[in-house]
Structure formats: structure tokens, C-alpha cells
Amino acid sequence: MRNYILQRLLATVVTLFIILSIGFVVLRLMPGNIFEGYDELTPEMLAALESKYNFDKPIIVQYFLYLKNIILNWDWGLSIKLYPNMPVWDIVAQKIPVTLYVNVYSLCISLPLGMLAGIVMALKKNSGVDYLVSFLVVIFISVPSFIFATGLQYFCAYKWGWFPIIYDPSAAGMAKFISLVLPILALAFSPIARVARYLRGELAETIGSDFMLLARTKGLTEGQATLRHGIRNSLVPLMNIIIPMFTTIMGGSLVVERIFAIPGMGNLMISGINTSDHQVTLATLMFYSVISILTILIVDLSYGIVDPRIRMGGKQAV
Amino acid sequence: MKIYNASEYSGLDKSKFTLVQMDTVLHDQKFETKPVGFFKDAMQRFKKNKSSVVAFIIIVIIALFAIFGPMVSGKGFNDQNLDHMNAPPKIPFLANLNIGLFDGGTVLTNRRVENLTDTTQYPEGSILAVTNRHFVNGVEMCDVEVDYYEFNDIDETYWFGTDYLGRDLWTRLWRGTRVSLLIALVSVAVNVVFGVVYGSISGYYGGKLDMVLMRITEIINAFPNIVVMTLFVMIFGTGLFSIILALVVRDWIGTARLVRAQFYRFKDNEYVLAARTLGVRDRTLIFRHILPNSLGPIITRTALAVPAAIFSESFLAYIGLGLRPPEPSIGILLSEGQKVLLYYPTQTLFPAIIISLLCISFNMFGNGLRDAFDPTQRGA
Numbered sequence: 001m002r003n004y005i006l007q008r009l010l011a012t013v014v015t016l017f018i019i020l021s022i023g024f025v026v027l028r029l030m031p032g033n034i035f036e037g038y039d040e041l042t043p044e045m046l047a048a049l050e051s052k053y054n055f056d057k058p059i060i061v062q063y064f065l066y067l068k069n070i071i072l073n074w075d076w077g078l079s080i081k082l083y084p085n086m087p088v089w090d091i092v093a094q095k096i097p098v099t100l101y102v103n104v105y106s107l108c109i110s111l112p113l114g115m116l117a118g119i120v121m122a123l124k125k126n127s128g129v130d131y132l133v134s135f136l137v138v139i140f141i142s143v144p145s146f147i148f149a150t151g152l153q154y155f156c157a158y159k160w161g162w163f164p165i166i167y168d169p170s171a172a173g174m175a176k177f178i179s180l181v182l183p184i185l186a187l188a189f190s191p192i193a194r195v196a197r198y199l200r201g202e203l204a205e206t207i208g209s210d211f212m213l214l215a216r217t218k219g220l221t222e223g224q225a226t227l228r229h230g231i232r233n234s235l236v237p238l239m240n241i242i243i244p245m246f247t248t249i250m251g252g253s254l255v256v257e258r259i260f261a262i263p264g265m266g267n268l269m270i271s272g273i274n275t276s277d278h279q280v281t282l283a284t285l286m287f288y289s290v291i292s293i294l295t296i297l298i299v300d301l302s303y304g305i306v307d308p309r310i311r312m313g314g315k316q317a318v
Numbered sequence: 319m320k321i322y323n324a325s326e327y328s329g330l331d332k333s334k335f336t337l338v339q340m341d342t343v344l345h346d347q348k349f350e351t352k353p354v355g356f357f358k359d360a361m362q363r364f365k366k367n368k369s370s371v372v373a374f375i376i377i378v379i380i381a382l383f384a385i386f387g388p389m390v391s392g393k394g395f396n397d398q399n400l401d402h403m404n405a406p407p408k409i410p411f412l413a414n415l416n417i418g419l420f421d422g423g424t425v426l427t428n429r430r431v432e433n434l435t436d437t438t439q440y441p442e443g444s445i446l447a448v449t450n451r452h453f454v455n456g457v458e459m460c461d462v463e464v465d466y467y468e469f470n471d472i473d474e475t476y477w478f479g480t481d482y483l484g485r486d487l488w489t490r491l492w493r494g495t496r497v498s499l500l501i502a503l504v505s506v507a508v509n510v511v512f513g514v515v516y517g518s519i520s521g522y523y524g525g526k527l528d529m530v531l532m533r534i535t536e537i538i539n540a541f542p543n544i545v546v547m548t549l550f551v552m553i554f555g556t557g558l559f560s561i562i563l564a565l566v567v568r569d570w571i572g573t574a575r576l577v578r579a580q581f582y583r584f585k586d587n588e589y590v591l592a593a594r595t596l597g598v599r600d601r602t603l604i605f606r607h608i609l610p611n612s613l614g615p616i617i618t619r620t621a622l623a624v625p626a627a628i629f630s631e632s633f634l635a636y637i638g639l640g641l642r643p644p645e646p647s648i649g650i651l652l653s654e655g656q657k658v659l660l661y662y663p664t665q666t667l668f669p670a671i672i673i674s675l676l677c678i679s680f681n682m683f684g685n686g687l688r689d690a691f692d693p694t695q696r697g698a
Contacts, residue, residue: 015540026549138685142677144629146636147670150656158660165660251544255636259656273548274638285545292542 005301012293019289020282024066027278028059053080077279082271088283091268096287098167099257099264102180103249106187111242113188114195119226121196122203133196140193145252149186149259156182166261183260187252191245198241202234243299247292360614363690370686373679380676384499387492391477395493396644399484404662406466407479407487413465421446422475424466431458444468478668481654485644491668494646499676501558501647502627505565510620512566513573518604520574521581532578535571543568547630551639558641561634565627573619580612614691621684625677632673648673 041049050056054065069075076088083091121133157165164179171179206212207230215225254266261267265284272281354362364370388395408422423446431451433439440462447463467475478487520531547564554560584590585608593607628648634640635649636656643650648669655666 011540015537019541019545023545023549026553030552138681139674139678142625142681143674144632144677146632146652147674150652150659150666150670154659154663154666247542251633254544255633258636269548270637273552285548289542289545292544293540296540 008297008300012297015293016286016289020067020286021063023282023285024063025059027282028062030276030278053078076283079277079280081275081277082268082280088279091280092265092283092287095263095265095268098262099250099253099266101176102183102187102257102262102264103246103253105177105180106184106249107191107242107246109184110188110191110195110245114192115199115231115238117192117196118199119203119231121200122207122230123222123226125200125204125207130200134200137193137197140189141197143189145186145190145249146255146259148189149183149256152182152186153259167263169263180260180262183253183256183262186256187249190252191242191249194245195238195242198238199231199234202237203230206230206233240299240303243295243302246295250288250291356614360687360690364686367686367689369682370689373682373686376675376679377683380495380672380679381499384492384496388489388496391486391488393474393476393486393489395485395489395646397485399480401470402472402474402476402480402484403482404658404665405472405476405480405484406662407477407664407668408465408467408475409477410475420477422465422467423447423463424469425461425463427461428454428459429462431460434460434462440464441468441471479662479664481665482658487651487665487668490646490651491648491672494648494651494669495672495676497558497641497645498628498631498648498673501562501565501631502624505562505569505627506620506623508562509566509570509623510573510616513570514577514609514616516570517574517577518581518609521578522585522600522604522608524582524585528578535574538568539571541568543630547634548637548639551634556639556642558645561631561639561641564634565630569623569626572623573616576615576619577609577612580615581608584608584611614687618684618688618691621680621687624684625680628673628676628680648676 047056054062057065066077069077074089076092079086079088079091117133117137121130121137124130153165157163163182167183168175168179203226207226212225212230215229216222220228253264254269256262257264257266258270265287268280269284269288271277272284406422406424407420409420412419413421431448434445434448444464445462446465448460449463450461452459466472476486476488478491481487481490516531516535520528546568550564550567551560554563581604590603590607593603598607631640631647632649632652635647636653640650640653641647651669652666652673655662655669659666
């Protein structure tokens with residue numbers, strides 16, 4: 001088991017390294033000079049700026065300097081356009097909490113709500129309620145999160161005034177939560193529906209099984225039997241579909257953050273791309289890579305713990 | 319019961335016996351119905367699924383609008399008219415019904431009531447509704463809903479209104495739908511073709527080749543989707559072709575794995591061995607004898623991949639890596655509309671409806687196909 005974990009961790013590091021390298025090369029080779037449009041710069045100033053950011057050196061040297069700075073000093077370079085001369089890591093460190101706040105909350109609320117909907121659907125299988133919720137599930141899964149975000153923003157915030165239209169960065173505590181309710185909701189719809197659909201499928205199968213009949217025979221109500229015996233079996237696989245969902249939520253959050261003007265990683269990445277601030281873009285891309293690779297890693301490792309057959313990865317036992 | 323031997327009844331006269339059924343018709347039925355093949359069977363099951371059929375019809379209708387819509391309006395998708403900026407939608411037929419939809423209404427707030435009768439300010443027939451009458455410093459004020467077109471003396475009508483450059487949104491919406499559908503369908507087609515060939519080879523030959531090919535997919539799969547798409551579009555620019563390919567880079571892997579699994583299921587069957595014994599070449603074996611078995615899952619996957627591609631396209635448009643202007647796509651219309659959402663909500667509303675309808679329909683259509691091709695999976 002330890003070998004397996006070590007092997008996976010090594011693979012993760014290698015993948016991240018490759019992404020960083022490709023990203024670096026791609027962004028450096030992008031057409032256009034970063035200092036384009038600043039006509040007041042004299043050639044001497046340009047040369048000074050270029051040597052400051054190491055742009056005057058060959059790209060391979062730039063790359064190794066960049067790597068060296070990250071590994072030795074955890075220095076991700078300086079932002080050039082977005083926040084001139086701010087260390088990229090400082091900017092990123094400011095932005096990560098609010099992004100995680102939104103994403104983790106939407107994941108957390110989607111689990112109980114989705115389970116509730118799934119249980120209701122399974123218990124009322126093939127009834128009107130089941131069909132209605134199933135229909136909603138299809139809608140929630142299909143419609144992109146940014147459409148929900150737009151709708152919620154227009155109706156709940158602008159028309160009816162229940163929530164702030166955009167995020168208020170100065171808010172704290174409960175006010176912060178309230179100003180983030182709409183983005184959290186918009187991101188939660190799809191995971192809620194996915195959990196519900198999954199649980200309905202699993203439970204609908206379990207409910208007909210013998211041990212459920214036994215549970216009913218010994219006097220449990222249908223609800224008790226489902227909660228205490230039925231769901232048990234579906235919970236472990238459920239964790240394994242919920243964790244990768246985090247990556248999906250993150251992807252949606254990129255756009256949703258933009259819509260609600262949340263100063264998070266998504267907004268930073270979009271600004272970085274649009275202003276060609278490559279150091280910032282690269283750091284945000286790395287953030288998303290780390291999140292997505294970590295989720296996959298967690299799932300794979302937890303599979304290994306739960307089911308020893310997978311641990312070997314199809315290899316002979318060592 | 320006694321059992322007779324042949325020797326015991328050999329003395330009997332044969333002429334004493336007659337056959338019972340010599341003249342009567344045998345009531346053994348011939349098949350009167352035609353045999354039902356795999357696809358016909360699936361088709362029958364698909365037709366029973368009402369919601370999928372409705373979804374399919376919606377897709378066809380949207381596709382027809384996407385093809386013919388831009389021609390009907392008589393306005394180009396890039397015809398700018400700065401005098402007609404941000405016009406609200408107006409469809410004359412619906413406006414005459416007085417139901418408050420598509421009547422070109424815009425609300426002007428805080429206007430003096432005494433001016434309402436002044437036809438130089440409010441041309442005749444331009445006022446649709448007067449609301450919220452109140453007094454400010456002794457002057458009676460109100461909110462007036464006017465017909466934007468009468469009010470500004472515009473002769474054309476824009477069915478879905480115009481955007482911030484005065485471009486006709488009807489034309490742009492359907493052209494955008496066409497572009498988005500094109501991107502989605504082409505990228506899915508490429509991804510299916512590539513995935514099928516890759517998966518077939520990997521699954522059919524197995525062994526070392528399979529291991530190498532699958533390792534490659536694992537490596538590509540390790541890169542997060544957002545990052546791959548972003549970097550890809552940044553390298554190859556925001557052309558139609560590069561966006562299509564950006565959607566393929568990672569998505570073909572799912573198809574390849576699915577096809578490979580199907581090959582592993584079928585390649586050891588006796589009929590494959592029989593065909594091989596008869597000297598059938600590998601290529602024929604792969605494409606004619608084994609691949610058709612996996613057509614059902616492939617078709618289902620294709621239908622379900624379309625909404626994902628539409629989503630990715632809009633996602634790229636939102637983060638500023640969409641098609642180059644002035645070419646519209648649903649994603650670009652959405653992200654442009656988003657900027658003026660609070661003032662001109664209809665600019666977001668129509669593309670939002672179309673993208674939602676497309677995604678829902680394709681998902682339902684795909685679910686219907688899955689149930690039709692593989693009834694055991696129903697409801698999963």
C-alpha cells in the first residue's frame with residue numbers, strides 16, 4: 001500500500017511538473033510583447049524592464065530561473081500588468097480562500113440536498129413525485145451553472161432584492177455568506193442533481209433486496225429501514241463520485257465568479273488571460289491543476305483502501 | 319405397458335394402416351411479421367419514450383432555425399447601426415395582441431405627467447403604459463413604458479432586439495446557434511472517429527500495444543480539462559478550428575476506453591474465431607465483425623457529448639477565449655449579454671433559453687438512446 005501511495009504521489013508531481021513546463025513555454029511563446037502599447041518607454045527603459053523580468057535571456061534559461069525560484073524560494077515571479085510588481089504568490093494567496101469558500105460550501109450543501117432528493121425519488125419510485133424530481137434532475141444536470149448564476153442574479157438579486165447583486169469584499173461572517181449565497185446555489189444545482197440521480201439508481205436496486213425485507217419484518221418503518229440499512233451500501237461509492245465533482249464545480253466557478261464579481265482564482269485567471277499577465281495566468285492554471293489532480297488522487301487512494309483488488313492496479317501482488 | 323419388438327408385429331398387414339395426417343394442413347405458422355433487427359428494435363423502444371422524442375423534435379426545430387433563421391430577418395449578423403443600439407425585442411404580430419410580450423416596450427422612469435400629451439416628445443401611439451404616478455415637489459411624475467420603435471421613430475423592427483452596436487440579435491442568435499452547434503457536432507464527430515479507431519486497435523490487438531496506448535490515454539487524462547483547453551486555445555489562437563480541436567484533446571479518451579472495453583468483451587467470441595479461421599483480415603474483423611456490437615453505446619455517448627461540447631464552447635467564450643469578433647456563438651452572446659444584464663435582460667434571455675433547451679434536449683435524447691440500445695441500463 002505504501003508503495004502504491006508513493007508511486008501515485010510521484011506520478012502527481014511529474015504531471016504537475018509537465019503542466020508547468022508546457023504552460024511556461026506556451027505562455028512565453030505567445031505572440032505579442034508584454035510591453036506593447038507603452039509607447040512612452042524609451043529603449044533603455046525597455047531593456048531595463050526586460051532584464052528585470054529576465055526576458056532578455058534565452059527561454060530555456062528563463063525556464064530554469066523560474067523553476068529554481070519556485071523550488072528554492074517558493075517565488076512564483078512578479079505580476080506585470082494586473083497588479084504591477086506584486087509577487088504572484090501573494091496575489092494568489094489572497095484569492096484562494098474565497099474561491100475555496102464558494103466551492104466547498106456548494107459541495108457541502110449539495111450532498112445532503114442531493115441525498116434527500118435521491119431518497120425521496122427512490123421511495124416514491126415511478127410515482128408523480130419521482131417523475132417531477134427526475135425531470136428537475138435532468139434540467140439541473142443539463143443547464144450550465146452560469147445560466148443558473150445569471151438567472152439567480154437577475155431575479156433573486158436585481159428584481160426581488162433578496163441578495164446583493166455582486167459580492168461585497170468588505171463583508172465578513174454572516175454578511176459574507178449572504179453575499180455568496182447565489183453563487184454557491186448556482187454551483188450546487190448540478191452536483192445536487194447528480195447525487196440525487198446516482199442515489200436513486202442505487203437505492204431503487206437495494207430496496208427490493210432481502211435484507212430490506214428483513215428490516216421491515218422486524219418492525220422498522222420504511223424510512224428507518226432505508227436510512228439505516230439501505231443507504232449504507234451506497235455511501236462509499238457516493239464519496240467517490242462526489243470528490244471528482246469538486247473539479248467540475250471549480251470549472252463552473254471560474255465563470256460564476258466572474259458573473260458575481262467575486263475576487264477569486266477564476267476571476268484572476270480570466271483577468272490574467274485577458275491582460276496577458278502570463279505569470280499570473282500560469283500560477284492560476286497550476287492551482288486548477290493541483291486541485292483536479294489531488295481530487296483524482298484522493299479518489300484513487302480511497303478506492304484502494306476500500307477495495308484491495310484495485311490497490312494493485314492489475315499487477316501481481318508484490 | 320408392454321413394449322413390442324419389431325419381430326412381434328412383423329406379421330401384420332401393412333395395408334391395414336393409413337397415415338393420419340395425409341390430407342390435412344399442418345398448422346405450423348410461418349413468420350408473418352418481418353424480423354426485427356437491432357436498430358429497428360432500438361427504434362421501437364426509442365419511440366415509446368415520449369420525452370426523448372419531444373427532445374429530438376426540439377433539437378430538429380432549433381437546428382432548422384439555426385440554418386434558416388439568419389436568412390429570414392433580412393439583416394446581416396454584423397450590420398451595425400449605432401442609432402438603433404440596445405433596442406428591445408418587438409414582433410409586430412405579438413405586439414398587436416397587447417399581451418405585454420415582444421411589444422418593444424422600454425420603461426422611462428421619472429417623467430413629467432404633463433408632457434405625456436406632447437406629441438413632439440411622445441409620438442402618437444408610442445405610450446404603452448403609465449405606472450407609479452407620484453408627486454415630487456408638487457409636480458406629478460410617473461414611469462412611462464413606451465414603444466422604443468415608435469418613440470425613436472425607427473421603421474425596422476428587430477424581433478429579438480439589438481445589441482450594443484445595434485446589430486440584429488435575431489440574426490446573431492441563430493447564426494450563433496449554428497456556430498455553436500457546428501463546433502459541438504464537429505468536435506464530437508472528430509472525437510468519436512479518433513476514439514473508435516484508437517480504442518479498436520487497442521482493444522483488438524491487446525497485449526503490449528494495448529498497454530502502451532492505454533498509458534498514453536492515462537497521461538493525457540491526468541491533465542485537467544480547463545487547463546488543457548485554455549492552453550490549447552492560447553497556443554493555436556481563437557479560430558473555429560482550434561476551438562474545435564481544443565474540445566477534442568481530452569474528450570476522445572472516454573470514447574476510446576469505451577470501445578476498447580467492448581472489444582475485450584467480443585473479441586474472444588466463437589464467431590470471431592470462425593471468421594478468422596475463414597481468413598478474414600484484421601481490418602474487416604475489427605470494423606465489420608466486432609465494432610458494430612458497440613454501436614449502441616457509441617451513439618449514446620455521442621449524443622451525450624454534444625451538450626458537454628456546447629458547454630465548453632460557452633465556457634471558453636466567457637473566459638475571453640471565444641471566437642474572434644464579429645462572429646457570434648451562443649457563448650459569446652451570453653457573455654456580451656451578461657455585461658448589460660441588469661439593463662437589457664432580453665439580450666441574455668434568448669441565448670440562455672436556446673443553450674438550456676439544447677443541453678436539456680440532447681441529454682434527454684441521449685438518455686432515450688441509451689435506454690433504447692441497452693434496456694438493462696434503464697433508469698441508471
